[in-house]
Amino acid sequence: xxxxxxxxSDTMRTPxxxxxxxxxxxxxxxxxxxxxxxxxxxxDKKPSSFSLNGTWKFNQSKNYDTCFKFFYNTEFNDxxxxxxxxxxxxxxxxFDNPHYTDVTYPWDGHDVVKPGQIDMDKNKVYQYRKxxxxxxxxxxxxxxxxxxxxxxxxxxxxxxxFIGYSEDSFTPSRFDITKYxxxxxxxxxxxxxxxxxxxxxxxxxxxxxxxxxxxxxxYKQPNLHIQDLKIDTNIxxxxxxxxxxxxxxxxxxxxxxxxxxxxxxxxxxVWNANxxxxxxxxxxxxxxxxxxxxxxxxxxxxxxxxxxEIIETIQEQVGFRKFTLEYGIMKLNGKRIVFHGINRxxxxxKTGRAITYEQMEEDIHMxxxxxxxxxxxxxxxxNSYWYKLCDQYGIYVIDEMNLETHGANDIIPQNKTEWTxxxxxxxxxxxxxxxxxxxxxxxxxGNEAGSGSNFMILHDYFKEQDTSRLVHYEGITQDRTFxxxxxxxxxxxxxxxxxxxYLESHPMKPFMLCEYMHAMGNSLGxxxxxxxxxxxxxxxxxxxxxxxxxxxxxxxxxxYYGKDFDDYPNDSNFCGDGILLANRQETGKSQELKQLYRxxxxxxxxxxVTIKNKNLFYDLGKDTFIFELKRNGLAIQSGIFKTxxxxxxxxTMPVQFKQINTPGxxxxxxxxxxxxxxxxxxxxxxxxxxxxxxxxxxxxxxxQNTIGIQFMDTEYLFDKRKGLVSIQVNDTELLxxxxxxxxxxxxxxxxRGTKQTYANWLNASLFQNVVDFKMILNSKCxxxxxxxxxxxxxxxxxxxxxxxxxxxxxxxxxxxxxxKRQTLPLFGIEFAxxxxxxxxxxxxxxxxxxxxxxxxxxxxxxxxxxxxxYIPYLKPQEHGNHTDCKWCCLSDGTNxxxxxxxxxxxxxxxxxxxxxxxxxxxxxxxxxxxxxxRITKQQMxxxxxxxxxxxxxxxxxxxxSKNLDFTCTLYISKKD
Numbered sequence: 001x002x003x004x005x006x007x008x009s010d011t012m013r014t015p016x017x018x019x020x021x022x023x024x025x026x027x028x029x030x031x032x033x034x035x036x037x038x039x040x041x042x043x044d045k046k047p048s049s050f051s052l053n054g055t056w057k058f059n060q061s062k063n064y065d066t067c068f069k070f071f072y073n074t075e076f077n078d079x080x081x082x083x084x085x086x087x088x089x090x091x092x093x094x095f096d097n098p099h100y101t102d103v104t105y106p107w108d109g110h111d112v113v114k115p116g117q118i119d120m121d122k123n124k125v126y127q128y129r130k131x132x133x134x135x136x137x138x139x140x141x142x143x144x145x146x147x148x149x150x151x152x153x154x155x156x157x158x159x160x161x162f163i164g165y166s167e168d169s170f171t172p173s174r175f176d177i178t179k180y181x182x183x184x185x186x187x188x189x190x191x192x193x194x195x196x197x198x199x200x201x202x203x204x205x206x207x208x209x210x211x212x213x214x215x216x217x218x219y220k221q222p223n224l225h226i227q228d229l230k231i232d233t234n235i236x237x238x239x240x241x242x243x244x245x246x247x248x249x250x251x252x253x254x255x256x257x258x259x260x261x262x263x264x265x266x267x268x269x270v271w272n273a274n275x276x277x278x279x280x281x282x283x284x285x286x287x288x289x290x291x292x293x294x295x296x297x298x299x300x301x302x303x304x305x306x307x308x309e310i311i312e313t314i315q316e317q318v319g320f321r322k323f324t325l326e327y328g329i330m331k332l333n334g335k336r337i338v339f340h341g342i343n344r345x346x347x348x349x350k351t352g353r354a355i356t357y358e359q360m361e362e363d364i365h366m367x368x369x370x371x372x373x374x375x376x377x378x379x380x381x382x383n384s385y386w387y388k389l390c391d392q393y394g395i396y397v398i399d400e401m402n403l404e405t406h407g408a409n410d411i412i413p414q415n416k417t418e419w420t421x422x423x424x425x426x427x428x429x430x431x432x433x434x435x436x437x438x439x440x441x442x443x444x445x446g447n448e449a450g451s452g453s454n455f456m457i458l459h460d461y462f463k464e465q466d467t468s469r470l471v472h473y474e475g476i477t478q479d480r481t482f483x484x485x486x487x488x489x490x491x492x493x494x495x496x497x498x499x500x501x502y503l504e505s506h507p508m509k510p511f512m513l514c515e516y517m518h519a520m521g522n523s524l525g526x527x528x529x530x531x532x533x534x535x536x537x538x539x540x541x542x543x544x545x546x547x548x549x550x551x552x553x554x555x556x557x558x559x560y561y562g563k564d565f566d567d568y569p570n571d572s573n574f575c576g577d578g579i580l581l582a583n584r585q586e587t588g589k590s591q592e593l594k595q596l597y598r599x600x601x602x603x604x605x606x607x608x609v610t611i612k613n614k615n616l617f618y619d620l621g622k623d624t625f626i627f628e629l630k631r632n633g634l635a636i637q638s639g640i641f642k643t644x645x646x647x648x649x650x651x652t653m654p655v656q657f658k659q660i661n662t663p664g665x666x667x668x669x670x671x672x673x674x675x676x677x678x679x680x681x682x683x684x685x686x687x688x689x690x691x692x693x694x695x696x697x698x699x700x701x702x703x704q705n706t707i708g709i710q711f712m713d714t715e716y717l718f719d720k721r722k723g724l725v726s727i728q729v730n731d732t733e734l735l736x737x738x739x740x741x742x743x744x745x746x747x748x749x750x751x752r753g754t755k756q757t758y759a760n761w762l763n764a765s766l767f768q769n770v771v772d773f774k775m776i777l778n779s780k781c782x783x784x785x786x787x788x789x790x791x792x793x794x795x796x797x798x799x800x801x802x803x804x805x806x807x808x809x810x811x812x813x814x815x816x817x818x819x820k821r822q823t824l825p826l827f828g829i830e831f832a833x834x835x836x837x838x839x840x841x842x843x844x845x846x847x848x849x850x851x852x853x854x855x856x857x858x859x860x861x862x863x864x865x866x867x868x869x870y871i872p873y874l875k876p877q878e879h880g881n882h883t884d885c886k887w888c889c890l891s892d893g894t895n896x897x898x899x900x901x902x903x904x905x906x907x908x909x910x911x912x913x914x915x916x917x918x919x920x921x922x923x924x925x926x927x928x929x930x931x932x933x934r935i936t937k938q939q940m941x942x943x944x945x946x947x948x949x950x951x952x953x954x955x956x957x958x959x960x961s962k963n964l965d966f967t968c969t970l971y972i973s974k975k976d
Contacts, residue, residue: 029164149214289319294394319438403446513543521749576874633861663690828936844885853941
């Protein structure tokens with residue numbers, strides 16, 4: 001096989017420290033990789049494995065010179081060693097410190113090494129011991145010890161005998177332990193070094209951990225055994241006739257019989273016969289596999305010996321699907337595919353990358369609920385169970401090699417032949433384990449590992465092994481010398497315009513974003529600029545948002561990030577870039593993504609609704625459409641209907657909403673509902689205005705510095721030097737401070753990334769002086785006009801209060817146009833109320849927070865409590881905004897502080913922007929005695945193209961070339 005040299009299994013029996021420092025030695029005595037199929041033993045289908053998970057003994061040392069050299073001897077006394085849980089990371093169990101870094105290697109500036117070298121004096125040693133008994137029915141069989149994941153190298157002994165050595169943290173390391181296993185008191189010993197040459201290949205943007213973090217299993221293999229299973233499907237899309245080809249690699253040449261049964265997705269037998277080791281099964285009228293219809297056939301293979309005794313049984317799920325590249329378009333089962341994807345690190349805030357089956361199942365349900373149809377295993381092969389779930393639930397997968405050299409990718413691996421065998425071993429380990437999963441559509445050669453001839457070798461390896469999938473690698477866009485190492489044009493964080501430029505250049509390859517919309521903190525703004533390309537360009541085939549969940553570490557209810565563990569060098573909170581928080585709480589980011597990734601478009605008309613089915617294969621006939629008319633948040637009309645809408649077609653259905661004329665805020669909404677819940681919607685919003693409140697007696701009392709405007713139970717007090725300083729209702733004060741113009745927001749992570757501090761606007765919000773005041777009176781109102789000097793920008797703004805004799809106050813804010821100013825974060829007014837005003841309600845877009853560039857959300861009446869509405873991004877920042885609001889209020893249960901406007905954005909919080917600005921963690925935020933209500937004409941978008949320099953797109957900024965004017969009305973309502 002040209003250019004694909006796979007390291008043979010070594011027969012050396014003496015462990016050698018030099019293996020750690022030699023890129024050409026990455027395994028000793030490790031078994032060749034094989035498929036992840038499961039099997040049972042005998043006619044009773046007994047388990048073929050037992051687990052060594054649980055409590056192990058553990059010790060760590062500064063380096064090899066200080067460790068227990070002969071800890072693997074059976075007589076070694078480990079009574080004084082610590083206990084540790086397996087699977088689990090060492091650094092999350094109280095041993096050593098977690099370390100987070102993105103690009104820079106964790107030893108940078110500490111170890112005197114060149115790329116590929118290891119400083120053994122600073123190479124910590126972690127040693128494990130486990131005593132176990134071997135089940136009686138396992139004795140006498142071939143026994144395989146399997147470590148499913150160990151970071152980042154492992155030496156293994158059993159009962160004092162050296163078993164083997166392996167690298168590659170994210171694929172199984174399997175060893176034959178048959179000769180050295182006894183029935184009782186087996187002593188398994190493991191030595192792991194913090195670093196080896198292979199660690200240079202694992203420079204992913206993630207926490208750097210060590211230890212045994214996936215399952216440890218012992219498998220029983222009968223002398224006659226199916227060692228490996230390779231399943232291929234060939235489909236004729238015109239006739240829907242298919243052929244399943246299965247190759248069974250046997251462990252011996254003993255005489256045997258293979259019985260193969262194939263069940264269709266409904267459980268009907270479509271094949272039952274004795275077969276050769278390589279066999280074919282024809283399938284008529286094939287039920288194809290896709291994200292929309294994850295149809296799985298069940299292949300049962302029963303192995304009999306020459307005496308017709310059942311040796312083992314394999315149950316394997318099989319998906320028939322055809323993934324092709326045709327004339328520059330990726331197609332699944334003959335249809336152009338669009339990836340609504342997400343990048344996903346394996347992560348749990350308490351256990352890191354040691355995640356449970358239950359956690360994976362929760363994640364797969366969340367992906368489907370969010371309309372996500374694809375996942376990239378960034379940046380390593382995931383737990384094997386994840387692929388089984390993706391098969392079952394219908395999630396397309398880019399399976400990515402454990403390869404990233406971001407901090408040294410101009411040096412390794414490049415064209416260096418001393419790395420070739422190691423790279424091929426990682427490719428082979430991933431391919432062989434995962435090859436039978438229908439969900440995998442592409443093999444990925446790694447991430448941000450530079451370029452070079454090694455990537456052509458890897459590409460050719462995958463293509464020689466597997467013609468049913470494509471090969472992906474983004475690195476070719478950085479160096480076109482090896483353009484053919486990727487079958488597609490894959491980029492990261494490209495701007496919408498640069499994508500259009502590529503697609504309009506008549507390219508040979510389809511375009512896909514393997515990473516886009518960096519969801520760090522309050523982000524994901526402008527995502528629709530990308531999803532809009534799906535209908536505009538056939539060769540634009542979607543992308544994968546970065547990423548799924550914040551990689552924060554939770555300890556005692558608090559969340560931590562880089563530098564919190566004295567981990568230098570580090571990348572601070574750059575690990576907080578998920579659409580979900582670390583506790584998997586949904587955010588405005590996930591809300592936006594779900595609607596933009598929808599598969600059904602709807603448009604409401606006067607007496608009908610148009611439905612567009614964007615699915616490739618799925619008819620909408622089984623699902624439900626709900627129409628609803630609400631007034632002031634209460635449904636006054638609703639109905640449901642079902643209708644068949646074939647994939648790729650549009651249909652108009654009659655829907656007659658009531659005619660209305662009663663004053664109030666109205667929403668007309670059409671929902672598309674599946675068993676997963678509401679998956680898409682369209683909406684119209686309008687208002688029928690009501691008459692003005694009745695007039696009442698108003699008394700104006702002007703003093704030397706203050707003006708009181710009194711009604712029967714309400715008094716407004718204006719200070720000529722400060723503004724509206726008091727609102728009292730029945731002698732109860734509502735305000736904590738005077739309202740003031742506000743132009744600043746607590747910096748988001750994207751703001752920090754662009755190094756835009758908006759310092760002038762911060763100072764303009766903090767330091768304001770009234771330089772002129774005048775009052776205008778007439779029979780219906782009293783108007784207070786304040787001219788305010790904004791010190792930092794050396795300009796003035798006007799704030800006007802007009803108190804009407806219906807007790808309402810019209811508030812107007814004006815700022816002259818000036819297109820030469822620094823970008824303006826927001827334009828509005830901040831009210832500071834007493835802390836008792838905790839109940840916040842609004843009519844606008846929710847229920848998660850929305851921004852001008854992230855506002856694909858339902859308008860409705862929503863309520864929040866300011867004690868619980870804080871959004872705990874890893875670093876406190878702007879949050880909680882709601883766009884397209886017409887009304888909002890804060891209530892203390894007795895008095896309600898109302899604001900209404902034709903259109904506004906609003907936010908209520910117990911924290912001011914300065915509280916957020918000054919805190920680095922949520923748990924650093926202070927206790928407050930104020931509720932802040934911010935009302936704005938507009939806030940600039942949050943951005944999201946990336947978090948390290950990309951500015952908010954121009955269409956989502958505040959236009960300062962025109963005068964800025966904002967008007968809202970304040971009124972107080974009281975409990976009867």
